[in-house]
Amino acid sequence: MEQPIYPVQFAVEYPDRPLNRLTTFFRLFVAIPILIILASVSGGTWQWTSEQGSTVATGAGGILFFAPLLMILFRQKYPRWWFDWNLELQRFSTRVGCYLALMNDRYPSTDDHQTVRLDYHYPDARAELNRWLPLVKWFLAIPHYIVLFFLDIAAIVVVIVVWFAILFTGRYPRGMFDFVEGVIRWHLRVVAYALVLVTDRYPPFRLAS
Template identity: 75%
Template sequence: MQQETVYPVQFSVDYPDRPLNRLSTFFRIFTVIPIAIVLATISGGNWQWTSNSRTTVITIGAAGLLFLAPLLMILFQQKYPRWWFDWNRELLRFSNRVTVYTALMDDRYPATDEEQSVHLDFPYPDAAQDLNRWLPLVKWLLAIPHYVVLFFLDIAVVVVVIVAWFAILFTGHYPRGIFDFVEGVFRWHNRVLAYALLLVTDQYPPFRLRP
């Protein structure tokens, strides 16, 4: 049998082999709000309102995942500044912790600086050796087939998470099959983000849920 290539973006979530907090699960849509606001503030955004035919916009927070700046550095200098890489990786890790918590896969409140049950890693690239300087210009276009597949997978995730919500309320446990499926979809998302947006690898993401 031919072995599958190990993709450089590794993602996994520890399965909670214990009773989950049913009260926290029941109110998850509300308990996630504070940490979601923190994430939105870090990721950037704006508030906008209209008064007397005038529009006022206030920008909140810093930039989110850096895309254009690394693209330009790779294109013109074949460099990927380390602190930009570290920012993108840590922000993506934090975002995944919030997403995993929202999907009921962990009942521990998402930490801003601890790994907890969510493991995401990818190697720092040597831009001159590992990255094609022209490919970042078209990666977003090459990833379109993934966007289409993930659109339908995300719909399925919403449905199965609702099923998991009822399962946890009645049994205290997250069905393992549903857990593995949701984990696989999140893994797929991270691979596509690392390829098309973070630009840390030129290896095209595989069409699979498995590691």
């Protein structure tokens, strides 16, 4: 098979149909249950106080960063199940993010990929990953953090405009859809490089695939 242009591939199927205006209008409220589930597998912590004292509930999980860093550094290995966990968690969180960005009106599934496709290339750590680079990737990605800060602001504005567009027309303007998809794609590439550590290829400065 032909090697992908970049080892992180992301795409969202464009909803070329009328979207549900009612769930779009109440999207932030409708998404609360799935956001609670996402927080529970992403290491979220909640605390509440009663007359008997404080009770803390903690969700296990979250993106694995430090453990893969140590394994790559000292053993030049990236355990497959750690890779699979990070990938599936990213897929789930991306489905939720796309739902919040109004890119789909189907409620996010915890396991089915639905209309969101995200794939990472599983690396041969010994042959494809520099054992020392994970120590500085977070620093090397700083230019991307700066660009993404402004892109995120633009994406939020676009989603607000899209919210009105869907309420009045039932459609997600294609150009705005491509822009929001591109911002999410940029985020995922940076996460894969600097945090999930699945590639040493520096993320490109572009929205397109």
